[in-house]
Amino acid sequence: xxxxxxxxxxxxxxxxxxxxxxxxxxxxxxxxxxxxxxxxxxxxxxxxxxxxxxxxxxxxxxxxxxxxxxxxxxxxxxxxxxxxxxxxxxxxxxxxxxxxxxxxxxxxxxxxxxxxxxxxxxxxxxxxxxxxx
Amino acid sequence: xxxxxxxxxxxxxxxxxxxxxxxxxxxxxxxxxxxxxxxxxxxxxxxxxxxxxxxxxxxxxxxxxxxxxxxxxxxxxxxxxxxxxxxxxxxxxxxxxxxxxxxxxxxxxxxxxxxxxxxxxxxxxxxxxxxxxx
Numbered sequence: 001x002x003x004x005x006x007x008x009x010x011x012x013x014x015x016x017x018x019x020x021x022x023x024x025x026x027x028x029x030x031x032x033x034x035x036x037x038x039x040x041x042x043x044x045x046x047x048x049x050x051x052x053x054x055x056x057x058x059x060x061x062x063x064x065x066x067x068x069x070x071x072x073x074x075x076x077x078x079x080x081x082x083x084x085x086x087x088x089x090x091x092x093x094x095x096x097x098x099x100x101x102x103x104x105x106x107x108x109x110x111x112x113x114x115x116x117x118x119x120x121x122x123x124x125x126x127x128x129x130x131x132x133x
Numbered sequence: 134x135x136x137x138x139x140x141x142x143x144x145x146x147x148x149x150x151x152x153x154x155x156x157x158x159x160x161x162x163x164x165x166x167x168x169x170x171x172x173x174x175x176x177x178x179x180x181x182x183x184x185x186x187x188x189x190x191x192x193x194x195x196x197x198x199x200x201x202x203x204x205x206x207x208x209x210x211x212x213x214x215x216x217x218x219x220x221x222x223x224x225x226x227x228x229x230x231x232x233x234x235x236x237x238x239x240x241x242x243x244x245x246x247x248x249x250x251x252x253x254x255x256x257x258x259x260x261x262x263x264x265x266x267x
Contacts, residue, residue, distance in 0.1 A: 022176035026156045029163065036163040037173075039237055043244035062226070063179045063219035068172040070226045071245060084245050086168045086226065093242055 006110040013106055014060055021065030024089050037088045041070060042096050044083045047104060047116050054081060057107055061085055061100065139195035143188050150184030153177055166237040167229040171222055178218030183211045 028036055048054045058069045061083070068086040075081035090096035108116045157177035161170045190207035193200075236243065 018175075018179045022153060022156075022180045025160050025173055025176050026153070029156060029159055036160075037169060039164070039166070039169055039240040041236075041240060041243045041245050058223060059216070059219040062222045063175060063215055065175040065179060066172065068168065068175075068226050069223050070168060070230050072227075086172055088164070088169060088172050 003110060003113045006106070006113070010106050010110045013103070014063070017064045017103070021067075021089075025065050028089065038090065039086065039088055040090065040093065040096065041084055041086050042093050042100075044085055044097065044100050045080045046075070046083060047080065047108060050111075053107065053111050056111070057104055058083060060103060060107065064103075066090075067096075067100070136195075139191065143192045143195075146184050146188035146191065150181045150188065153181030153184070157181070164237075166240075167234040168226060168236060171225050171229065175218065175222060178222075179215060182214050182218075186210045186214070 046054060046057070048057050054072075058072065061067050062069050066087060066089045069083055070086045071084040073082040073084070085096070085100060087096045090099070105116060154177040157174050160173040160176075164170055164173055186207055190203060193203045197203075230245070236245075
């Protein structure tokens with residue numbers, strides 16, 4: 001039941017992201033004197049595990065205007081799978097990654113029934129907790 | 134549903150949808166490389182065409198009354214448009230990267246070309262290449 005509610009809220013979130021992204025693409029056209037886009041390709045280590053989760057996440061990223069999956073690297077036993085995402089309208093790499101991880105958390109809440117237990121940045125550096133604590 | 138509401142709805146939805154297609158086309162001229170052009174295409178396929186489908190459904194609803202068939206057709210059309218266009222954009226982007234299309238020089242950071250700080254990439258093909266040259 002909770003997964004159903006999460007699924008409906010995820011679909012609404014994607015619709016909202018599509019509308020906001022389309023408005024961004026349109027409104028940037030009228031800023032004639034500044035640079036139209038700020039392209040970057042960021043690397044996103046995934047917390048998604050199954051094929052269904054990775055496929056849904058890649059499709060969600062691509063359907064949102066302003067972000068596009070350019071390449072996928074498969075994971076191994078020690079490394080998570082990685083998406084390379086082409087982002088057009090983000091200010092910095094951090095803000096782009098933040099938006100993508102937010103979308104991923106909502107997606108995992110839909111497919112697993114609860115949010116992911118690990119925080120986003122611990123995926124990239126597994127030794128982080130040992131060093132700081 | 135009276136005439137004025139139906140005509141207004143169809144007009145607003147249809148014109149917004151077609152304007153979004155126009156916006157995507159203009160935006161394609163403002164960006165510089167193949168990846169960005171695939172990227173700014175998604176307002177047209179993700180929002181513009183579904184809006185036109187909804188406009189057609191509202192027109193059908195007004196002209197011929199409610200039919201379950203046309204509602205199903207509209208829902209299937211919108212879902213398929215979104216799914217197919219996202220998978221197609223993925224495929225186009227992968228094809229353009231793998232075929233070696235030039236990426237705009239101001240793309241920064243470009244993690245496909247340069248790893249993050251502190252990561253050393255080992256190229257497993259490097260030795261093979263030098264052997265072939267000899």
